[in-house]
Amino acid sequence: MAELLEGLVISHLGQGIAVEYNHEIILCQTLRRLETVAVGDRVSWTLSSPGQGRIEAILPRRSLLERPSRNGKTRPVAANIDTIFVVFAVEPHCDFLLIDQYLAVCENHNIDAALILNKTDLPQTDIIEKELLDYINLGYSLYRVSAWENLGMDELKSALKDQVSMLAGQSGVGKSSLTNAIIPDKDLKTNTVSATTKHGRHTTTAATLYHLNDGGDLIDSPGVAIFGLAGLTEQRLAYGYREFQPFIDQCQFNDCRHLKDKGCAVLMALENGDISRTRYERFLKLREKMPKTFV
Ligand SMILES: Nc1nc2c(ncn2[C@@H]2O[C@H](COP(=O)(O)OP(=O)(O)OP(=O)(O)O)[C@@H](O)[C@H]2O)c(=O)[nH]1
Ligand SMILES: [Mg+2]
Ligand SMILES: [Zn+2]
Structure with a gap:
């Protein structure tokens, strides 16, 4: 019987699941359905051939985000998250309904939530400022940043320390740009799971977990509403x-x-x-x- 090892799921790849073990990425298969395993999951796995593994079990989760799937069921998208940072910007048009939705999900799943206003290098609008007052009054932390001009990043970095965070928000708000600004030396070869859209943009297709240099992990997620009101009454x-x-x-x-x-x-x-x-x-x-x- 092969030795049971403990690893961390860092992404779903087309051909399997990327599990990190001992600073290496092992491509793993599983006897369960692939989509029952989520980024952020701690798993026990065994070596099936050199560099390849098999996930035997998912270890208990401290939090779980799910999205609706077919026939009224849900599937997990990310596990063990401490804080979700909801990213938005003046463009694409700021969708406060989506922000409320993310916040409501966090509130119900025992996950902390904070807000990131990106692209502060662009001209800002009064409408956004007015709405932001409500969130600030409710006690949500707000980070004003620009991934492009590296503004406000030190404050954001210290907020990300020593916990597992996820960047969420609609496509094009700059989640991946922020991830790049925060972890400039990340291993792009193993971790880039992106595709170029017809507009020539790199859009993220799978949630991916990165380690922060100062401690803690950051998950960059695809812009589609990857978790919805799933499971909320x-x-x-x-x-x-x-x-x-x-x-x-x-x-x-x-x-x-x-x-x-x-x-x-x-x-x-x-x-x-x-x-x-x-x-x-x-x-x-x-x-x-x-x-x-x-x-
Ligand atoms: N002006 C400005 N543009 C930015 C900034 N950050 C990102 N962008 C631009 O916004 C666009 C989208 O950035 P991405 O980082 O790909 O956005 P994303 O949220 O990861 O998008 P998805 O992966 O599709 O969900 C790109 O053209 C970026 O260059 C910023 O701070 N200022
Ligand atoms: Mg992205
Ligand atoms: Zn009432």
């Missing part, structure tokens, strides 16, 4: 709006939907100005977007 979505949390328990009815319900403390807080109206309106929109089976 309507109630959990409301909980995902952290400013609703102190009021939810005070609603008159346990199953309050915070819409037009009698005795709704969330609505009362909205009237009193304790909850931002734009955030509440986005809650309503996300609620509409939820897979109906969950509502």
Whole structure:
């Protein structure tokens, strides 16, 4: 019986799963379905031939992000993440609904969340600044950076230290550019899993984990909404709006939907100005977007 070794999943490759062991990358297969293993997973594996391995088991996860897959099921996308940094910029057009969605997922999965405004070298807009005030008031950390001009990077780097972080956000906001700016000497040969789009851009196709020079790991993820409202119920979505949390328990009815319900403390807080109206309106929109089976 081959020796059981412990490794770290750093990416999904077309032909298998890249597992890091002892500073080497081993291409692994698994008897389970490949997509049940996620980047960030700690696995036990055995050597099947030189440089090739087989994943025998996934070790217990401390957090897990999932995305919807076919027939109402979910599949894991990243495991053992401590903080998700939601990246956005003046262009492509800033999608606050998507930001709220990421934040709501984090709130429900016990993952910390922070915001990164990239491309601060470009002219900024008042609209973004106005929305940002809400997030800052809610206690979310905000890092203003430019990957191009290397602005604000020291502060961001110290926030990334000694934990597992993931960059999330729509395509083109600069997640990979930030990863490159943070880890300029990363091993591109083993770690680049990108493809050139028809616009000539390198778009990330698989989430990939990199080690930071100062300690900690960083996962660059593809811009498609790789995790959605998967697994959240309507109630959990409301909980995902952290400013609703102190009021939810005070609603008159346990199953309050915070819409037009009698005795709704969330609505009362909205009237009193304790909850931002734009955030509440986005809650309503996300609620509409939820897979109906969950509502
Ligand atoms: N002006 C400016 N442009 C930037 C900055 N960072 C990245 N970009 C540009 O934005 C575009 C997208 O950057 P990427 O790093 O590929 O974006 P991404 O978020 O990784 O995109 P996906 O992999 O498709 O999800 C590229 O053309 C970058 O050169 C920045 O700080 N300022
Ligand atoms: Mg990318
Ligand atoms: Zn209510």
